[in-house]
Amino acid sequence: MTKRKVLKKDFFEQKTLIVAEQLIGKFLVRKGSAYMITETEAYDGFHDKASHASRGMTPRNKVMFGSAGVWYVYFVYGMHHMLNVVTGPEEYPAAVLIRAVEGIKGPARLTKKLEVDKSINEQTLSQKTGLWIEDRGIAVAKRQIQKTPRIGVVYAGPIWAGKNWRFVLKDDDCKKK
DNA sequence: GGAGTGATGACA
């Protein structure tokens, strides 16, 4: 039987890029349903122009400056929620955006399906919250993880847009050729 | 390719 281990704060306190990569193949659990995470993006540090934190701390992104293992949910484009997990030490703005899970493509569809909204924002990942991440003992080989530039970050400039900070599980893509 | 949508942050 596979061991099910709920990821705790210490996991998220690792470097953002590590966390983002490690999250691939883990399970996002919501109300008894589990979905394997297949796509993440890292947002790391003050200087990352693609990160909300690059403009300094604001009421919205202050969660990213907080301690790790906390959900950061925010609203964009007037209709979409985004689901992030705060990583790194306190006072350091970093988060991993969960862009997709098995069977659900697209970050906004994900949150819609899982009924994630701002009530989750600033909540700790735990069973109590009703939304957490589990390690179910699935090992994902490094070569199965594809690194690509992040999405929608052109405005951040070539330096930041060029970072391969997006992690995608290969084979997840059942897209037609 | 373009519209829609509303919270957010910058500026006054």
Place this chain on the structure above:
DNA sequence: GTCATCACTCCA
């Protein structure tokens, strides 16, 4: 108070 921006999805 106003205005521009936005880490997306849908429809054409």
